[in-house]
Amino acid sequence: MTATNQSTSGSDNGSVTTEQLENELTQRFGFAHFRPGQAPLLQALLSGRDALGILPTGSGKSLLYQFLSPHINGLIVVVSPLISLMADQAGRIRRQNLGKVAVLNSQLTVAERQLVLQQLEQYRFVFLAPETLQQPAVQQRLRQITVGLLVIDEAHCISSWGPDFRPSYLRLGIIRQQIRPQRTLALTATANRRVRQDILKNLRLAATTFVYQASVDRPNIYLRLQTVADETSKWQQTLMLVGQQVPTLIYVATRREAEELTQRLDQQQPGIAAFYHAGLSTSERNQIQQLFLKNQLRVVVATSAFGMGIDKSNLRLVIHYQLPANFESYLQEIGRAGRDGQPALAVIFVMASDQQRLSQRLLRNRLTPGSIQRFFDHPDDPQQLDTNQQGILQAYRQAELPAAQVIAILQTTAELRFQQWQKFWTYLTSTTCLRQQLCDYFDPEPAQLHHSDHCCSQAPTPSLTTVLARLQLAQIASAPPAAARHLRQPAAVLRQLFIES
């Protein structure tokens, strides 16, 4: 863990003691203790300082602004990059009855958006996408009211050195100065030194900003590299893992793969799995979350859209059926496992052909200087650009950056992404302690870890069977066998849903 004041002139952590905070935590949230980093960040914010929290997945980042709600005057504005993430977080606030919450994003109709803006003072929390925050009407409305806390979630998106760089985050620093929040809290799960500097600089945070960076190490998650020769072998080993009968999350790369793998699993054991991706409606996503949280669904096959903000504490097994895009995504996704602190297993399948396939994909997705220039010259003509590429360039145009600068930025980020991918591939083919490698990559001051049998391993030795026998995951939290979900007769559905008079 590293906690720093950006400046020696920064005040101390205020007058609220950890004990006082913990008392409130118990009363309001039912937890006895804070997770690492929460208390110092809260103390800094309560003393009126801005803060940057770099806390691993599952460390309770959203609790920070939820906790602060009764302590600050004015609206809590949370900028969040994903619609599904906003919906999840807003849903959690509603379920916990922490205050009135609104979500402002592109999914609202014009009338709905106007309604929210008109009644903005009535809300306690407002979630919005960075693109929405760029709209003059939204900014104007925010300037008219008191913003008690501005939260920039997934703040690493602001850094072109980060893997998830979003051009729409670029103007957040200027906007922040215009809406003048009483405090700002930037949050991310992953940020190396460079990304951290970018966050502070681009958000125009003062030198007094309090920074807390926790270690990424999660000793309760056993890391496993599983090299496989082909798809058949991968499928068979997946079946073996799924046969452990524990709550399981399987990550795949695309929506189609999520649907296909679910179908295959379902053929093996009907009703065991459901897929989850951004193509599902809010209602469908909520329903799958409900089933998964209530242990009525044992396996979810998901794209990276799953998980942000979803706190399923007893998730025992995370499988990367396909490789994530980079180290950062991997770290975030394995972090969904074992949030209850109990042992969990993260298996990532690696095939020799992955290297070439993913390298080529990176190269294919690169925007050439010519196509960038053409887009800036003729923004209405999408040429051969895919939707994602158009979105990126559109965001740069809206950020009013000149074409030459965009070309330079995108060339740099493309090279960076390639380097990051190569580093990740080195990890995926390594033979040394995986946990140590993760800490070395992410932690500013990595500790020397003690490698043991309960830490991590690479195939073939020990075998996956041995690892599973050692971990005994099913004994920790076996999921009840998911009820096969056959169609029910309408009358039976109504009897189940409603109380008969």
Added chain:
Amino acid sequence: MQATILLATFALEPRRYKAIYYSLQGKQTISNLFASHEYGLLDQFHLYPKLKWNDYQAALSQLEKEKLVIIDQTRAEAKLTSAGLVRQTGLLAQGFWPTAYRYWQMGPAEEQWERLLLAVQVVSNYQHQIVHYQPLTEHLLIQRQVKAWLKKIGTAGGQNFVLELGLALAQLPEQAALIIANSFWSDYDAGIPGPTLAQALSLTPAELQLAQFNSLGLLLSLIRRETLRYPILQQLLPMPQTPLNRSADWTYHQVLTGKSWSAIVTDSRLKEGTLREHLLQAALLCPDFSIEAPAVQQLLKADPESFFSQRVQEIITARSSRTGGEQTQ
């Protein structure tokens, strides 16, 4: 989008694929309405309001690659191949294409569907004393409408809602009732996830959505037909009074009062061309369009060869042939 679904919108004769896109998206221009009418897609208007041009194009390209359609880029038209026709026939035989859902009479399908599902969630949660939860739709207006509906029907109304639902489901065709009931869920009973439901019905998730709209169409027809039996469902799922927008409705209303065309033009202060478009919309969208109204007759007689006269005659003839030669009243 699932490319094969598009097969349902094409035929062996070439069709303007942009017009089909705009029709599915619900872009309301006279030209799109006519194309939808010509292609028999008026009821499916606004079926995919969020459809992006790139996704539509990609789906069309996929169909072309699979040799199911032939695309003529120069004329911006596409037609089914014989393999495409076979595939289309097979798909339509699955019964998911929403022929029972009539957009102009029933309103946007997605909104009606979310209203129904949200009402089930809210009443179920309320009965089981689940107070804090995430509504299954993020649409604020739908949330407000359901809240207002709940307030109106009161606590006892919740139980009557359940009774009406049970009654309606029992009256619907078995498949439609199964689809609707198994789509319900609340925080008390999380139900069956959509993909699992789709699989149980041998449909893809995208096809299931259309099957849900089709079943909803049957439900809405039922509650509209039997108004006295389903007062609470009717309040929950209000259907548009008229398929016309406000200004077209005004114009058509003037026509129905028997006013002369010149009087309507004077009163409206709109261009004549705009008013004629309003009447064309009414002719297309109102099944009981009054061709005998004096203003309409005046226009038809004034210039039988005009665009307006020709189109109105086409619409009436097409409608008459569909109803066995009898004029729909």
